[in-house]
Amino acid sequence: MARTVLVAALVSYSIVIALNVLTVSLPPYGTAVAITGLVLVLVLQLGHSMPGANRAPLRRRVLTLSAQALFSYLPLVVFRAEWGSMAGFLAGSLLLLLPPRVGWSLYAAVGASLLVPTLLEGYSVLDTVYLCQSTLLTGLVTFGLTRLNELVAEVHATRGELAHAAVTEERLRFARDLHDLLGFGLSTITLKSELVHRLIDSNPRRAMAEVEDVLTVSRRALGDVRRVARGFRDMSxxxxxxxxxxxxxxxxxxxxxxxxxxxxxxxxxxxxxxxxxxxxxxxxxxxxxxxxxxxxxxxxxxxxxxxxxxxxxxxxxxxxxxxxxxxxxxxxxxxxxxxxxxxxxxxxxxxxxxxxxxxxxxxxxxxxxxxxxxxxxxxx
The missing domain is CATH 3.30.565.10 (Histidine kinase-like ATPase, C-terminal domain)
Structure with a gap:
């Protein structure tokens, strides 16, 4: 579910930017280039949002971030402010793939960089603030949903490990209880059986009494095994x-x-x-x-x-x-x-x-x- 929400959010942001781009009067080939650029940025972002992407080699992370920056900023020359929010993906990727100090610094730099196209276009202050804020918000949403997806994956993995640990603990408990409960009973049976063997000729009455004790201990040992299997470990x-x-x-x-x-x-x-x-x-x-x-x-x-x-x-x-x-x-x-x-x-x-x-x-x-x-x- 977390992965589905993440992908749906990234695709939805891309569709919004595509709708903004379509409002610009462009020849057919220009629109095709714009859509291709959107798809490439989306693919790069999906790769950056995959679990474990932040553990990839630094060289690979820098290379993919550079490619995403290129596709995020070059279209600004043609589409100007309508393309600006696409930099929000880049801002989120910087937070995801780089150390916190570097990532947050570059995240702020991405937001500030959008002042340039808005000033060149002569946007009002409110429109400028809106564009910068929406870009930074896109980065935060991308970062947050990606981290949520990673945490959910970790929780599922941990749940499996805990289940395995519980099974192992139960096996150890069973072995420990079996040893503790049966060790005494089996030692008693062995001891009394040896005593019966010595007494059977010289003192049959005493031997019969000891046999009764052996039967009592063996029944108790059988009950102990059943109690262990049920997890019942109370003793007196x-x-x-x-x-x-x-x-x-x-x-x-x-x-x-x-x-x-x-x-x-x-x-x-x-x-x-x-x-x-x-x-x-x-x-x-x-x-x-x-x-x-x-x-x-x-x-x-x-x-x-x-x-x-x-x-x-x-x-x-x-x-x-x-x-x-x-x-x-x-x-x-x-x-x-x-x-x-x-x-x-x-x-x-x-x-x-x-x-x-x-x-x-x-x-x-x-x-x-x-x-x-x-x-x-x-x-x-």
Whole structure:
């Protein structure tokens, strides 16, 4: 639409000038030359109004501007003031193709140059002002419509890029959520399956109980996949602590959990739950832990989660492909709501993970009552 308006305006201006020229008594060949000159100026102007014309080599821009100036001023010798408005195209092209300081200076010079034919013709002051003003207005309209056309093209291109970026972001979100949600479940299934394999002969009852747990975890993992596909990413820190207690007990890892009774916003709670799930997954995969401490609570406007475990193997690297993307995903999650994530050695073969997020990020929270509740410790 913007391109159509631009072309229609340029053609309309050319028709107006053609009608002015036809009022001059000329032989047929003179009229033919005038119309040819109009067409050439219009073609040059359409080229100058094309997107990206201002990025053409300077030599080419100067050459086409010179040709347009020639066809704009030479006919003045014959047609005088009736041809004057054609210089408006030249004024607009100067603004479009040259640097602003040079372009605006030459734009003003074009307007002033039309004083010459009007004075030679003996026009009145009002007619002189009208001719100069209409020429400069033609230049402004040409410049404005051309820039509008370029901006519309840029917006359409940007919209396509934004759509592509949105698709890419959704793919990254899906991959990140799939990693965060399934990593813990698959690690739990693997751990409990190994436990069942050891117990099936010596303790069939315990093995059956662990099989039930495997089925529960696998169903939860299936539900997680469906939630990711729907874009539903709410998680519960309380549920994750309960799951962590179960899986760590199965792995003979002592757990000490201290959890504040005050609950933060659903957004912060979901992010901290994802952090805890990844922390426990990493503990199972990358350490030989015997003890783990989880502290979670609200401190003023900050919701805080601290996970510390022992049994860290110095220099250990996960041999699995893309095995180190979990913490990077968590950093993205935490930073997306204005929080921070710290990880590193806590000394004496321990690993420490600290996440702090705004307690009211993106939602409200409600106190549950009481100061702090100790979940206690459990050991298998």
């Amino acid at each position: 820190l309380e549920q994750e602590i309960s799951s962590a207690r179960s899986v760590l007990a199965a792995a003979n890892i002592e757990l000490e959990a201290r959890v504040s009774a005050e609950r933060c916003s659903p957004e912060a709670d979901s992010v901290l739950a994802a952090v805890l799930r990844e922390a426990v997954t990493n503990l199972l995969r990358h350490s030989q832990a015997g003890h783990c401490t989880i502290e979670a609570g609200r401190h003023g406007a900050i919701a805080r989660l601290l996970v510390v475990n022992d049994g860290v193997r110095p220099g250990y690297r996960d041999p699995a492909p893309d095995g180190g993307s979990g913490l990077s995903n968590l950093e993205d999650r935490v930073s997306s709501i204005g929080g921070r994530l710290e990880t590193g050695s806590g000394g004496q073969s321990t690993f420490r993970l600290l996440a702090e997020v705004p307690a009211q990020a993106g939602g409200s929270w409600r106190p549950l009552g009481g100061e702090e509740a100790t979940v206690g410790s459990s050991a298998a």
